[in-house]
Amino acid sequence: MADRVHPLQPPEPTAATTVTQNPPESPVSSSDAFIPKPGPPPGTYVIQVPKDVILRTPPPANASRAKAYARRAARRRGCCCLVLAGLGALIFLLAVAAGVIFLVFRPRAPRYSIDALSVASFNLSDATVSPVFEATVRADNPNKKVGIYYRDGSDVKVSYDGVTLSEGAWPTFYHPPRNVTVFVSELKGAGILLSSDNRRALVKANSEGKVPLGMSIKVPIKVKFGAVRSWTIKVKVNCDVTVDKLTEKAKIVSKDCRVKVKVLGFFGL
Structure with missing residues (x-):
C-alpha cells in the first residue's frame, strides 16, 4: 500500500514574527510649525465679541428719540440750576435785610419776672385739689x-x-418800646390727683415756709421794626418761684426766670 502524503501547513505567525507597518508620515518642517500669526497693525486694537451677542445699528427713529431725551434732560438741568440760583439769591437778600435790621434796631429779648403769686382753694387734706x-x-x-x-x-x-396744678393764658396786647407792663394772669386747676409722696412733700414744704413751684410760659409774638413786622415768633419763659405758703397771702421767697426766643419765619410787611 502506498503511503499518503499530507500537504504541509504553513506555520502560524508568532508575536516575535508579527510586523506592523505604519504608513509613512509626510515630513513637517520645523520652521513651518513655529510661524507666528499676523497681529493687528500698530495703533489698532481687537475687540472679541461672543457669538451670541448681536450688534446692530439703531434705526434712525430711535436715534432721533435719544436726541430728544437728551435735549429734555438738558432743559431740566437748566431749570433746576435757575431755581437753585433764585433760591440762593433770595436767601442772600433776606440775610442781608436781617443783618441791616439788626444793625439799625439792635433788637434785644424782653425780660420777665413774677412779682406776686397768690394761691386759693388749695386744700391738701382733700383727695383731689383744684388750686387757683x-x-x-x-x-x-x-x-x-x-x-x-x-x-x-x-x-x-x-x-x-x-x-x-393750674393752667391759664397770657393776655394779648401791644408792648411799646422802652415800656414796662404789669398784668395779672389767672390760672385754674380742677380735680388734680396728687400722689402720696407729693402730698407729704407739699405738706412738709408748706410747714417749713418754702414751697418750690415752677411756672412755664409759651406765647406767640410779632416784632415791629418801624413799619416792618416779623412773622410769628415763639417766646418761652421758665420761672422757678418759691413761696412761703399756699394761701392767698403767699409771699415770694425766691424767683428766677429764663427767656428763650425761637424764630419761626423771616421778616415780612
Whole structure:
C-alpha cells in the first residue's frame, strides 16, 4: 500500500514574527510649525465679541428719540440750576435785610419776672385739689425802636415736681418800646390727683415756709421794626418761684426766670 502524503501547513505567525507597518508620515518642517500669526497693525486694537451677542445699528427713529431725551434732560438741568440760583439769591437778600435790621434796631429779648403769686382753694387734706393761682407778671421791653405784639394761643402753667396744678393764658396786647407792663394772669386747676409722696412733700414744704413751684410760659409774638413786622415768633419763659405758703397771702421767697426766643419765619410787611 502506498503511503499518503499530507500537504504541509504553513506555520502560524508568532508575536516575535508579527510586523506592523505604519504608513509613512509626510515630513513637517520645523520652521513651518513655529510661524507666528499676523497681529493687528500698530495703533489698532481687537475687540472679541461672543457669538451670541448681536450688534446692530439703531434705526434712525430711535436715534432721533435719544436726541430728544437728551435735549429734555438738558432743559431740566437748566431749570433746576435757575431755581437753585433764585433760591440762593433770595436767601442772600433776606440775610442781608436781617443783618441791616439788626444793625439799625439792635433788637434785644424782653425780660420777665413774677412779682406776686397768690394761691386759693388749695386744700391738701382733700383727695383731689383744684388750686387757683393769680400770678402778677412784670414784662419789660428794653428796646428803643422795637415793639412787641403778644398774640392769641399762649399757654401758661404752674406745676410742682413735674405735676401740672393750674393752667391759664397770657393776655394779648401791644408792648411799646422802652415800656414796662404789669398784668395779672389767672390760672385754674380742677380735680388734680396728687400722689402720696407729693402730698407729704407739699405738706412738709408748706410747714417749713418754702414751697418750690415752677411756672412755664409759651406765647406767640410779632416784632415791629418801624413799619416792618416779623412773622410769628415763639417766646418761652421758665420761672422757678418759691413761696412761703399756699394761701392767698403767699409771699415770694425766691424767683428766677429764663427767656428763650425761637424764630419761626423771616421778616415780612
